[in-house]
Amino acid sequence: MSADGFNQGPPPGARADWTIDQGWAGYSDAEHQVWMTLYERQTRLLPDRACDQFLQGLEALDLHRSGIPDFERINVELLRLTGWSVVAVPGLVPDEVFFDHLANRRFPAGQFIRKPEELDYLQEPDIFHDVFGHVPMLTDPVFADYMQAYGRGGLRALQRGQLANLARLYWYTVEFGLLQTPQGARIYGAGIVSSWAESIFALDDPSPNRLGFDLERVMRTPYRIDDFQQVYFVIPSLQDLLDATLQDFAAIYERLERSGDIPIAAILPTDLVLTRGTQAYAAKRAAQ
């Protein structure tokens, strides 16, 4: 995602749009090894968990086992499939810069990789989260359009001062979204597919609520950045998600200014309840 504030310029060495060279030749063997460890762990886990669009994207881009992918190589196929490309950035970028890249079908990805001693804990998204997590879905034409539309919508929300509500939509779809399929719920969110523990928790644990996706409801629901989610929203299809966001959000933003937030673990009478979570995990963590 993106960092707060948008008045500061790019750091030294970065271009005006905050991009840098990936510097692929500069990765060490140890860094490639971290990618391979994470890649193998996730690809063993994700069949029957991640949605077909993700698994097919992973395959199509050949985000291979032999190390950190070279953006120049994966961009050839990504551009051919959906007109998207991946650009390297030094870390989190200002909201405006982030949205402008998305609106132009460029996905800003961190260039660095986590340390071997912090395989599961990350403060800032690294190249594994950004590329393994996000980029496979960008090979799907419908999701590709959704991400571009989100970038345009982000620039508008920024001008209106209503980014907090829109950010929740990103969180509960792009990062932590689930997709209904005839075989059951499947993962498409990058925050889940790039995490070993949450790939299990999101689908199997009895603790979190799993609710049918409702645009305005999602935009009223706060989220946690420090732990597993307490609620996941399940979309009927990627096309349904795109369709729901085609409308002008102006009327929604006006209503959101008056309607309050919904407590994170609440279930409303109007919710489509797929799992009524026990919230046992969240309760246990709160008591620690």
Ligand code: PHE
């Ligand atoms: N339709 C939204 C708007 O009018 C833009 C948007 C599209 C936002 C897709 C999010 C996702 O602001």
Ligand code: FE
């Ligand atoms: Fe992300």
